[in-house]
Amino acid sequence: MxxxxxxxxxxxxxxxxxxxxxxxxxNAARPKGEKTAFQTSNPWKPVTDVRADVAIVYSVKDHHGKADMTFEERVKTWRDKGYTTHFMTGIAWGEYQDYFTGEWDGEWHLDEGQVTQQGDTLWHGHMVPYIVPSQNFIEYMKEKVIKRVIDAGIDAIYLEEPEFWAKAGYSEAFKREWKDYYGFDWRPQHESAENTYLSNKLKYHLYYRAVEQCFSFAKEYGKTKGMDIRCYVPTHSLVNYSQWMIVSPEASLASLPSVDGYIAQVWTGTSREPNYFNGQEKERVFETAFLEYGSMESMTAPTGRKMYFLTDPIEDWPRDWADYKKNYQATFAAQLLYPMVADYEVMPWPDRIYEGLYRTSADSEEKAPIPRFYSTQMQVMVNTLNDMPLSDNNVSGAQGVGVLMSNSLMFQRFPTHQGYDDPQLSNFYGQTMPLLKRGVPVKTVHIENVSFPRTWDGLKILIMSYSNMKPMEEEAHGHIADWVKKGGVLVYCGRDKDAFQGVQEWWNKGENTFNAPSEDLFQKLGLKAPFAAGEFTYGKGKVVVMRADPKEFILKENNDLEFVNTIKKLYGSEPISGKLEFKNHFSLTRGPYEIISVVNENEHTSPYIARGKFIDLFDPKIPVLDEKRVQPGEQAFLYNIESVKxxxxxxxxxxxxxxxxxxxxxxxxxxxxxxxxxxxxxxxxxxxxxxxxxxxxxxxxxxxxxxxxxxxxxxxxxxxxxxxxxxxxxxxxx
Incomplete structure (x- = not known):
């Protein structure tokens, strides 16, 4: 040039x-909408004028952080600059000191924090415990938070991260909720699998109740002021909460009339959590992010709820700028590979991104503001999200392979019982990573959504296991069996030997006398006891039972071949008769944009080569290229100039x-x-x-x-x- x-x-x-x-x-006509957003607890500043559609103002606390302003004054600063303003606060924690210290109702409430077996309260900050959301706390949230926000003219409310730690459940407040919910005295969760399951079901229920009541109140109060209030839940993915041993209502909220959508809180900090594949435990940021975003998309797709995808140019943990850049690109590419989602939270906390100081290199303690090359690249990426189109295109690879998930993935993570362990959520990754690492774009399917016909759209093979989760409703098995009967292929992997198989639940209560929940499913599929390994037909479909827990496929080197070859054989035979292509990359075209990711740990080590006339959007100089080579372990984001009409x-x-x-x-x-x-x-x-x-x-x-x-x-x-x-x-x- x-x-x-x-x-x-x-x-x-x-x-x-x-x-x-x-x-x-x-791209000339830019109608005002709510396609992109960011969250901030501060007023407008010229250095954080992100130029997304929505500024989500965080916390109702006056004089919050460094801003000597009321909540309403902070909101006004963003409105004055042309932003639509929404509101966000935590539902499991927040600056609710007036509640805990008795200022609100004259009662001390610090005893409502989440407490571990050792008697330690879990804190999110000074005088900010993770909360056991009592009915009294819900009333506080309605009166002191939600009502004030609506009075300020805000019609979109986000209650983020309804989180109950799996290791908690020992406080007096939790014991009271146990007695109210179950009708009998509290039982310590560490003493049995049964107690753990009951404890986590209650944690799940408490935040389901808190979110539902707060949002129902918001909608009803809004109506009294002539406002249509929309309610969203910013939440980590089910994959991450399960791996981090946190319990949250997750997928069940998608069916609530009071819930309008979610923000998928996926970023480097969640996606860099190590997992196993081929006997090695390490970070696999792109692959984990792909599964995290996928679990959020599939959670809401059948219900039609709105979904924002979040990425973060940095993360909560202090690292160096080069590390942030590399992993931001990995998560950013992963989110774009879901073309059915085109709404984004472009970043959280712009103040820490534009004004924070972080390490200049991995081996140095010297800190500096965001480098110009990175802020430029970041803003190029962010501004593509303002125009990123929806697309009917599929990410490259064999379509229709799904892995079943359930909210109960979160129920049996901690503590372990009878020596049964699931290191780093390996029973989930054992079903997904062997295929994802071979270039198969595995999707996830939520058992909570199997009653929705759209859940089954395009699904050809469903892989499932009850080694790490249990079906919370018997009716789900009927829907799965109907799908198989119509021509679906089900692959069940599991020994059904973990301690949670025998918890007192629907499959062993009343007229049901099954030793494991899978036995009810197998019976509905026409199988006969003792339900041994093998391949069976049911209606127009097939059932394959593999008597191995999925974790076994990845905890040892080269131990996934039987599993992978089984899926490949089934995909190539009736009733599917397709080709399960193995490759080392994923690619997708969305309008003028080309998104590419090349995976490592694959027998194919060649780069992906794109030829044409492209702008390299991951390069702050945005050069024009005739060819782009993407190496294993890297991603690319290109603008195809030749696509312009x-x-x-x-x-x-x-x-x-x-x-x-x-x-x-x-x-x-x-x-x-x-x-x-x-x-x-x-x-x-x-x-x-x-x-x-x-x-x-x-x-x-x-x-x-x-x-x-x-x-x-x-x-x-x-x-x-x-x-x-x-x-x-x-x-x-x-």
Whole structure:
């Protein structure tokens, strides 16, 4: 590319005065919506003007953090800058000191924290325990939090992270809730699998009740003010909560009338949790993120609830900038491989991203603000989310292979009983990782959703196990059996020997006398005791029973071959008769965007090669490439210039700012770019021919320093200058 000097010609206003009626390009019309969001506890600042659609203002506490403002004043600062404002707070923890210290109702409530067997309260911060959500606490949330938020004119409420630690359950408050719920005295969960299961079912119920009552109140109170209140649950994935040994209502909330959607809280911090594959325990960030996002998407797809996908350019744990960049790219690519979701929380806590200090390298304690190259790349990525389209395309690979999940994955993680262990959630990863690592885009299926017909759309093989979860409702087996009868293929993996098989539940109560819940399913599928390993037919479908727990496939090296070959054989035979392709990559086209991820730990070690005319969106210089090679363990995010319709119409193809007020005339293209202060904008602009004049001016009309170059092969102009939240006015003439 040939670099040219910035050209200064006549003022922008004179050019616009001579302009002909505007013709808008594909990305010119930008209707205001709620496609992208971020959360912040601070007021608007020029250095954190993220330029998403929604500012989710966190906490009702006045004078929160460094802001000497009331909650309402903080909200107003964002509204004044054109943002839609929503509200978020924790439901399991938060700055509710007035509740705990008795200011609210005259009673001391610090005894309502979650407590371990050792008698230790689990704290989220100073005077902020993880909460046993009593009915009294729910009333406090309604009166002191939700009512105030709605009175401030906010019509979207997010109650985040309904979390009860599996290791907790020993407080007096929990014992009271146990007696109310079960009708008999509390039992210590460490003494038996039965007690553990009962304890975690109660934890699950308590937050289900808390969310349902708070949101139902919000909707009813909103109606009294003529408002339609929308309610969302920001939550970690079922994969992560299960691995981190936390209990949460998760999928069950998707069926509540009071719940309008979720934020999938997936980021480097959750996805870098180590897991096993081929006998090795280590971080597998892309693969874990892919499964986390997938579990959230499949949780809500059958119910039609809205889903925001979250990524974070950094994470809670302090690391270095290069580590953040690498893993941000992995999670970012993973979320984009779900083309049925196109709403995003582009980042949490912009203050810590734009103003925080983190290590300059992994082996140094020196700390520095976010490097310009990373903030530029990050903003290019974030601004693609403002325009990221939905797509009917599928990620590359054999479709229709699913793994069954249940909320009860969270119930038997801690403590262990009778020596049965599930290290790092290996019974789940044992069903998914052997296929994902071979390039099969495994989806997850929630047993809580099997009654919804959409749950079964496109599903060909369902893999399941009750080694690490149990079916909470008997009716689920009827739906699974109906699906098999119509031509589905079911693969059941499990020895059914863990201590939780015998807990007092529906499969061994009343007229049911099954030793394990799978026996009820097998009976409905026409199988006969003793339910040995083998392949069976049922209606138009098949059932394969493998008498091995899924963890066995991955805890030892090369121990997954029988499992993988079984799936491959079933996929290639009747009633599917397809080809289970094994490869080392995933790719997807979404509008003009190409998303690619190449997995490692695969027998294929060759790179994925994309050829065409691309902008590299993971490179802060946004160069134009004719070829992109993606190595194993890496991801790529490309803009396909050749996909543009009507290339004679000018448009911004990639940018580290949000674009407003685009105007196109016969020989001129004008726009306004907005992004946070102290950041650098880069733009690649498609033009019918090289610009003979480029003007870059601030909001006061003063000329700004800029850098530009022209790439003749792609007909794109590269332009770079310092960002401003007030707007930089750009005019290109030819």
């Amino acid at each position: 040939q670099k040219t000097a910035l050209l200064y010609l006549i003022p922008v206003l004179l050019l616009l005065a001579c302009a002909k009626p505007a013709q808008f390009g594909e 009507n290339p004679q119409i000018p448009r911004v193809l990639a940018t580290a700012a949000r674009i407003y007020d685009e105007k196109i005339t016969t020989n001129e293209y004008a726009l306004v770019a907005k992004s946070p202060l102290n950041t650098t904008n880069v733009m690649r602009i498609l033009l019918p021919e090289q610009a003979s004049a480029i003007e870059v001016r601030d909001v006061n009309g003063e000329t700004l320093q800029a850098e530009s170059s022209w790439d003749e092969a792609s007909k794109t102009c590269f332009l770079s200058f310092e960002n401003s939240p007030e707007g930089v006015h750009v005019t290109l003439s030819w």
